[in-house]
Amino acid sequence: MTQKLGKANKLLEDPEGLCLYRLTMPMIIGIVAIMAFNLIDAYYIGMLGAKPLAAMAFTVPITAAVFALTLGLSSGTSAVLARIFGRGDRPLARRILTHTILFAILLLGTLSLVGLALIDPIFRAMGADDQLLSLIREYMSVWFLGITVLVIPMVSNGALRASGDTKSPSFIMSVSALINGILDPLLIFGLGPFPEMGMKGAALSSVLAWTFSCIAALTILIRRENLIEFALPTVSKLLDSWAQVFRIAMPAVLNNLMAPIAMLVIISVVAQFGEAAVAATGVGARLEPALMIVVMSMTAGVGVMVGQNHGAGKLHRVRKTAQIGFRFVFVWQLGLAVLLILFSSVLAGVFTDEKAVEEVLKRYFWIQPISFGMLGVSMLSISILNALHQPSIAILISVFRLFGLTIPFVYLGAMLRGVEGVYMGAALANIIIGIFSYFLMRDRLNKLQQP
Secondary structure, eight states: OOOOOHHHHHHHHSOHHHHHHHHHHHHHHHHHHHHHHHHHHHHHHHTTOHHHHHHHHHHHHHHHHHHHHHHHHHHHHHHHHHHHHHHTOHHHHHHHHHHHHHHHHHHHHHHHHHHHHTHHHHHHHTTOOHHHHHHHHHHHHHHHHHHHHHHHHHHHHHHHHHTTOOHHHHHHHHHHHHHHHHHHHHHHHTOTTSOOOTHHHHHHHHHHHHHHHHHHHHHIIIIISOOOOOSOOOHHHHHHHHHHHHHHHHHHHHHHHHHHHHHHHHHHHHGGGOHHHHHHHHHHHHHHHHHTHHHHHHHHHHHHHHHHHHHTTOHHHHHHHHHHHHHHHHHHHHHHHHHHHHTHHHHHHHHOSOHHHHHHHHHHHHHGGGGHHHHHHHHHHHHHHHHTTOHHHHHHHHHIIIIIIIHHHHHHHHHHHHHHHHHHHHHHHHHHHHHHHHHHHHHHHHTOOOO
């Protein structure tokens, strides 16, 4: 027996463009908050000196991998529940969400214990010396203990987004970033009554901020949404719930890992052209997520809209939502690229005082952003495919972009035109994958059938 969701019905009836606006705007705030969270940590740890900052750099691959896992779980939960919410089957949504949170706790709890036991061998293998290892141990021993309270709000926020509520997750992420920003200097430097904890204080600030997110998200799910059940689950139902979510989640994890792998390849190729080229490319890599904030927010909103309307059998709304999304991200990013080209000299001067770096960074602004519109189309396609429960095709797009296009074109560009050729190769890969994704999605949407 199903139960209609009053809040969700707006996503099935209101104009598609208006729905996307309501879903996207809060997500922009939430993503900005997440970026601020990371920048605040880097800023205060940098004040401790070069060695703590270097130690922090060593932790990035491990923390990024864990975040990719938690984001994948969140994406899988959101994609599965959006369709169920569209059908109005609230009891099934409650069961799957509860079982997914249970699995997430078991998985990250196990990963926490393994990580704690392997801190020294992992980071020694990465090349950390004894001094750096001591600092890394301070940070990661606390960080690993906290990853269970990180995954719960990630999965919970995915569920809230699937129901059509993007305001609550954004509020939770924003307050969490604020808490981290307040606690960082207090615990790192020992201000007022707080002890001076250095690297350990930075990690503890993050864990306490995640703990707030965990409590807030669970409170909303339990008290307001009634989406957590407390009955003892049967093994068969547990396995069924986990299979539904992880069919989408694991390809999403792989998708999340593709972007940092691509950037590692680009940096390694650029390194042959000197420090100025590496520095400029590093600035571009840090700026790229900020330049794609609106696209990332739109992909989340489109995924929810597509999932709910497909679950409700409203295929015309699915197609209309995709069309609006494709047009918007392309035009938005194209307009942003024009602005970056026009103001490239000013922007390059903001990020560096060195002329050699500035010149390379200007070339980055002239070349790379032109392709971000088509990159947005491919990102949107992946979100739609996950919402339609076609994750294998989504991962195909990511793998093709990285191994079939980006890596070969970057190496070829470096051979032909140096660092400028690297940027051209990466941009060409984005454009081709965007065109490929668009025509693939147009075919898929035209053949779409009732779920």
